[in-house]
Amino acid sequence: MKRTLKIYNTLTGKKEAFQPIHEGHIGMYVCGPTVYNDVHLGNCRTFASFDMIYRYLLHLGYKVRYVRNITDVGHLTDDGEDRMAKGAKLARLEPMEVAQKYTVGFHDMMRIFNTLPPSIEPRATGHIPEQIEMVEDILARGLAYERNGSVYFNVPKFAETTPGVYGQLSGRVLDDLYSETRELKNQGEKEHPADFAIWMKARPEDIMVWKSPWSVGFPGWHLECSAMSTKYLGKTFDIHGGGNDLKFPHHENEVAQNHGACGCAPANYWMHTNMLLLNGKKMSKSDGNTISPLELFSGTSTHTSKSYSPMVVRFFMLMAHYRSTLDITDEALQAAEKGFKKLMEINKLVQNLPVDARNFDGSETNTDREMLALMETAFEGMDDDFNTAIAIASLNELGGYINKLVNKQIEASEVSPWVLEKTKVVFQTLIFDIFGLKDESDSGSDGGTVEGLMNLVLEFRANARAQKDWAASDKIRDSLQAIGIAVKDGKDGVSWTKQ
RNA sequence: GGUUUCCUGGCCGAGCGGUUAGGCACAGCUCUGCAAAAGCUGCUACAGCGGUUCGAAUCCGCUGGAAACCUCCA
Numbered sequence: 001m002k003r004t005l006k007i008y009n010t011l012t013g014k015k016e017a018f019q020p021i022h023e024g025h026i027g028m029y030v031c032g033p034t035v036y037n038d039v040h041l042g043n044c045r046t047f048a049s050f051d052m053i054y055r056y057l058l059h060l061g062y063k064v065r066y067v068r069n070i071t072d073v074g075h076l077t078d079d080g081e082d083r084m085a086k087g088a089k090l091a092r093l094e095p096m097e098v099a100q101k102y103t104v105g106f107h108d109m110m111r112i113f114n115t116l117p118p119s120i121e122p123r124a125t126g127h128i129p130e131q132i133e134m135v136e137d138i139l140a141r142g143l144a145y146e147r148n149g150s151v152y153f154n155v156p157k158f159a160e161t162t163p164g165v166y167g168q169l170s171g172r173v174l175d176d177l178y179s180e181t182r183e184l185k186n187q188g189e190k191e192h193p194a195d196f197a198i199w200m201k202a203r204p205e206d207i208m209v210w211k212s213p214w215s216v217g218f219p220g221w222h223l224e225c226s227a228m229s230t231k232y233l234g235k236t237f238d239i240h241g242g243g244n245d246l247k248f249p250h251h252e253n254e255v256a257q258n259h260g261a262c263g264c265a266p267a268n269y270w271m272h273t274n275m276l277l278l279n280g281k282k283m284s285k286s287d288g289n290t291i292s293p294l295e296l297f298s299g300t301s302t303h304t305s306k307s308y309s310p311m312v313v314r315f316f317m318l319m320a321h322y323r324s325t326l327d328i329t330d331e332a333l334q335a336a337e338k339g340f341k342k343l344m345e346i347n348k349l350v351q352n353l354p355v356d357a358r359n360f361d362g363s364e365t366n367t368d369r370e371m372l373a374l375m376e377t378a379f380e381g382m383d384d385d386f387n388t389a390i391a392i393a394s395l396n397e398l399g400g401y402i403n404k405l406v407n408k409q410i411e412a413s414e415v416s417p418w419v420l421e422k423t424k425v426v427f428q429t430l431i432f433d434i435f436g437l438k439d440e441s442d443s444g445s446d447g448g449t450v451e452g453l454m455n456l457v458l459e460f461r462a463n464a465r466a467q468k469d470w471a472a473s474d475k476i477r478d479s480l481q482a483i484g485i486a487v488k489d490g491k492d493g494v495s496w497t498k499q
Numbered sequence: 500g501g502u503u504u505c506c507u508g509g510c511c512g513a514g515c516g517g518u519u520a521g522g523c524a525c526a527g528c529u530c531u532g533c534a535a536a537a538g539c540u541g542c543u544a545c546a547g548c549g550g551u552u553c554g555a556a557u558c559c560g561c562u563g564g565a566a567a568c569c570u571c572c573a
Contacts, residue, residue, distance in 0.1 A: 389522095477534080
């Protein structure tokens with residue numbers, strides 16, 4: 001069956017049927033982090049969202065080149081100083097030392113959240129020649145001008161020569177833009193307040209500087225993404241993504257730069273993930289309204305009552321659509337934790353169900369049809385702009401059938417072997433391949449030691465129970481509970497789970 | 500001030516003109532030595548006011564509230 005993937009395109013403000021430029025291949029660029037600080041949870045949501053998107057595209061069979069950059073230069077601080085350099089001075093470290101430290105931290109965090117590494121992870125400082133070239137191209141096409149060693153992009157001229165482009169992505173009206181731009185540094189050098197720097201001449205206090213035809217300086221705020229996406233994905237590629245807060249000016253200016261350099265649009269589909277909220281407000285490094293992932297994992301944040309594991313947090317994010325704001329609260333996290341553990345349990349149950357073809361008479365039962373419909377709904381949800389909430393809901397409903405099968409409330413013959421087989425695959429595929437979750441309750445690489453110990457302990461308990469020695473039986477159960485192992489007495493014997 | 504978006508049951512959160520989304524919490528029941536787990540049942544909401552329509556949470560208008568962007572930010 002051929003599915004149609006629909007993607008919400010910020011450029012047009014509509015959901016569109018996705019059509020790659022080259023059949024079977026996708027080029028996707030996502031704006032990565034600026035490595036002058038620890039990643040916070042909001043960053044993680046964006047990268048987890050695009051990880052899910054990347055995984056689903058792979059699942060659909062596309063060959064995806066996923067490029068996500070590391071920004072280690074180029075962002076101005078309030079006082080006009082490069083952010084990387086500022087961090088370096090405070091900590092008395094080399095700028096690249098700071099970048100390296102937080103890059104490593106970022107990678108660690110991405111691994112903890114079980115995100116797949118991008119195909120290419122280019123660094124801004126590693127692409128200075130490409131950026132200088134792009135400035136030259138833009139100058140050559142007459143869409144930028146030099147002032148005292150700095151080069152500025154000429155927005156009014158671009159708007160005039162390429163009508164309808166500037167402002168389209170962020171939905172901005174040019175006249176408003178022209179009249180409302182605030183006073184910024186170096187405003188005096190610009191011909192127009194809406195213009196923006198693509199090359200900045202260094203001042204004596206700047207550390208990270210490079211030689212260029214115009215001055216010793218550094219590239220402008222948005223240039224790196226334009227240069228690197230072009231280099232690795234071509235002038236026009238399929239998907240460009242990033243956080244909602246990058247829409248303007250970052251992405252708008254990126255579009256302008258690419259147009260300015262080559263006369264064509266950079267990406268066909270622009271995707272923007274929405275913000276993670278804390279206390280109803282955007283999480284942000286600069287205003288201190290943040291919760292770090294590590295605080296969440298260790299339970300040391302004042303905003304939460306307990307610790308939450310990385311996969312619980314990832315599941316929590318998946319319960320909402322990537323384009324909706326998501327308010328993080330202790331209660332919501334607790335709900336996610338229970339939901340996540342339940343889903344993991346259900347998956348174990350379904351994977352362990354025996355597939356018995358002997359009594360299969362070849363007909364499709366009502367239960368078959370209901371279960372198949374739910375699986376269909378799950379993937380329809382994913383096809384509809386990556387609606388993970390729908391997919392999870394379907395999985396939960398399927399879980400009801402699994403539980404009833406296990407509890408023998410549904411006859412095994414009610415579910416055809418191939419449907420059961422398919423259910424197993426669907427669970428496995430959605431939970432692990434697409435959602436990118438991991439079962440954290442797995443005892444892991446202890447070589448079955450825990451398993452063996454548990455069998456022994458539960459055997460003792462079974463003996464006690466057989467002799468109606470409830471005191472001993474309950475003592476074992478309570479002690480296990482105390483170390484976080486729940487014992488469940490079912491119809492077909494005892495099972496246990498780590499909590 | 501400008502632009503845009505959002506406002507769903509105790510909480511989180513789907514929904515894009517006509518079916519109970521789902522999860523968590525809560526209550527009752529079944530199962531159980533007791534519990535837990537699981538199952539079943541109940542809890543049926545769409546900020547307010549108008550309008551369009553046979554029919555609106557879903558479209559339009561107004562009012563109120565919130566948020567994002569306009570300035571580095573995922």
